[in-house]
Amino acid sequence: MAERDHAHQHATDAWLPHATLALRSAGTRSGGARSAILAELAAQTCCASAQEIHTRLRDTGSTIGIASVYRTLELLHGMGLVTRVDTGDGVARFEPTHPGGEHHHHLVCTRCGAVEAFHDDALEEAIHRVAERVEFEVTGHDIALRGICSACR
Amino acid sequence: MAERDHAHQHATDAWLPHATLALRSAGTRSGGARSAILAELAAQTCCASAQEIHTRLRDTGSTIGIASVYRTLELLHGMGLVTRVDTGDGVARFEPTHPGGEHHHHLVCTRCGAVEAFHDDALEEAIHRVAERVEFEVTGHDIALRGICSACR
DNA sequence: TTGTTTGCAAACCTTTTGCACGTTA
DNA sequence: TAACGTGCAAAAGGTTTGCAAACAA
Numbered sequence: 001m002a003e004r005d006h007a008h009q010h011a012t013d014a015w016l017p018h019a020t021l022a023l024r025s026a027g028t029r030s031g032g033a034r035s036a037i038l039a040e041l042a043a044q045t046c047c048a049s050a051q052e053i054h055t056r057l058r059d060t061g062s063t064i065g066i067a068s069v070y071r072t073l074e075l076l077h078g079m080g081l082v083t084r085v086d087t088g089d090g091v092a093r094f095e096p097t098h099p100g101g102e103h104h105h106h107l108v109c110t111r112c113g114a115v116e117a118f119h120d121d122a123l124e125e126a127i128h129r130v131a132e133r134v135e136f137e138v139t140g141h142d143i144a145l146r147g148i149c150s151a152c153r
Numbered sequence: 154m155a156e157r158d159h160a161h162q163h164a165t166d167a168w169l170p171h172a173t174l175a176l177r178s179a180g181t182r183s184g185g186a187r188s189a190i191l192a193e194l195a196a197q198t199c200c201a202s203a204q205e206i207h208t209r210l211r212d213t214g215s216t217i218g219i220a221s222v223y224r225t226l227e228l229l230h231g232m233g234l235v236t237r238v239d240t241g242d243g244v245a246r247f248e249p250t251h252p253g254g255e256h257h258h259h260l261v262c263t264r265c266g267a268v269e270a271f272h273d274d275a276l277e278e279a280i281h282r283v284a285e286r287v288e289f290e291v292t293g294h295d296i297a298l299r300g301i302c303s304a305c306r
Numbered sequence: 307t308t309g310t311t312t313g314c315a316a317a318c319c320t321t322t323t324g325c326a327c328g329t330t331a
Numbered sequence: 332t333a334a335c336g337t338g339c340a341a342a343a344g345g346t347t348t349g350c351a352a353a354c355a356a
Contacts, residue, residue: 029330031336051320065338070321086239088295090346091320107289118287126279131298134271136260138300142241145284147291182355184311204345218313223346243321244345 015096016042019081026079033068041076046117047085047093047106087115087144105142109149116149168249169195172234179232186221194229199270200238200246200259240268240297258295262302269302 019038023030040053048056050069057064073094076082085093087108093115097103104117123143131138172191176183193206201209203222210217226247229235238246240261246268250256257270276296284291 029335031329033337049320063338066320067322067339068337071336074322084241086241088237088239090243090245092243107287107291109289110292116289118283120279120283123276123279123283126273126276127296127298130271130273130276131300134260134298135303136262136269136298136300137306138260138298139263140299142295142297142299143280144295145280145287145289145291146293146295147284147289150288153290182310184354186312202345216313219345220314220347221312224311227347 015098018099019076019096022079022081023075028075033064034072036062036064037069037072041082041094041096044095046115047083047087047095049091049093051091083140083142085115085142085144087113088146089113106144107149108144108146109152110146111148111152114149114151118145167253168251171252172229172249175232175234176228181228186217187225189215189217190222190225194235194247194249197248199257199268200236200240200248202244202246204244236293236295238268238295238297240266241299242266259297260302261297261299262305263299264301264305267302267304271298 016038019042020030023034028034036057037053040057041048050066050073053073054064054066054069057069073082077084077094081097082094083097083103085095085106087093087106088110102119104119105123107116107118108114109116127141127143131141169191172195173183176187181187189210190206193210194201203219203226206226207217207219207222210222226235230237230247234250235247236250236256238248238259240246240259241263255272257272258276260269260271261267262269280294280296284294
C-alpha cells in the first residue's frame with residue numbers, strides 16, 4: 001500500500017509547504033526545532049510517536065529536546081495539520097493530515113505492534129452515511145483493524 | 154418489552170455469567186475485588202476507564218486498590234472478555250465484549266470528551282469486506298467518529 | 307496447605323509545564 | 332526590542348510492578 005496512485009504521491013509532497021504556510025499565516029515564528037520536526041513528519045509514510053520522531057532527529061545529530069516535539073505536535077494537531085492515531089498501546093502517534101481530505105486507516109498487529117495503512121472507498125462511504133444520521137456534528141473519524149500481520153503468521 | 158429489546162437485554166445480561174465461567178475455566182480464583190470489578194463492568198452501558206471504575210467502587214465503600222482494577226482489566230482484555238477503547242485523550246477505556254459478537258462503535262466529542270455509542274450494519278459490512286482483502290488476519294476493529302456533541306453545539 | 311489474589315507503595319513511562327536562554331521578525 | 336521558540340529539568344498524570352499479608356480451593 002506504499003506506492004499508491006500519482007495523486008496520492010502529489011498530496012504527500014504537498015504537505016510540508018502547506019503546513020509551513022498555515023503556520024506562517026497563524027503568526028507563528030519558524031525556529032530550527034520546529035522546521036526539523038515538520039521535515040521529519042513530511043518524510044513519514046505512516047504514523048510515528050513523539051519519542052520515535054525525537055530519536056530519529058537525535059540520531060542525525062540534532063540536539064532537539066523532546067518537549068519541542070510534543071509542543072510542535074500539539075500545535076499541529078490543534079490546527080488540524082496532523083492526525084492523532086491510537087494503536088492501543090497507550091502511545092500517541094501522529095501523521096500528516098493531507099490537505100485534499102484523502103486519508104487512510106490502520107491495520108495494527110496485536111502480536112508485534114506493526115502498523116500498516118489501507119484505504120477503502122466503500123468504508124468511507126459507509127462512514128459518511130453514519131455521520132449524516134447521528135446527533136453529533138461529525139468532523140473526523142478513526143478506524144483501526146486489529147489482527148495478525150503476515151510476518152507474524 | 155419488544156422482541157428486539159429483549160434480545161439485546163439478554164446479551165447484555167449474559168456477559169457476567171459468561172465472563173465468570175470463562176475465568177473459572179481458565180483456572181483463576183475468584184476474589185472479592187475481581188467479582189466487584191466484573192459486576193461493575195457488567196453494569197456499564199458504554200466504556201469506562203480504570204480510574205472511573207475504581208472511583209465508583211470506592212464510592213460504594215469498597216477498599217479495593219487501583220492495581221486490582223488494572224490487573225483485572227489486563228486479564229479480561231487478554232482473554233478477549235473486554236474491549237479496549239481509545240478516545241484520544243491518552244486514557245484507556247474498557248467495556249464488556251458481548252459473546253454474540255454484537256458490538257458498537259463510538260462518537261467522541263472533541264470539546265467535552267463525552268462518549269456515545271452507535272451501531273451500523275452497513276459499516277460492519279464494509280469493514281468485513283476490507284478484512285477479507287487485506288494481508289492481515291483480522292480479528293477485530295475499532296471505529297471512532299469525532300465531532301461536537303449536541304450538548305456542546 | 308499451596309498457589310492465587312489483593313492493597314499498598316514505589317517504580318515506570320509518556321506527556322506536560324516552569325523557567326532561563328536563544329532566536330525570529 | 333519584544334515576543335516567541337527552545338532545551339533542560341522537574342512535575343504530573345496514567346499504568347505497572349514488588350512485596351507481604353489475606354484468601355480461595
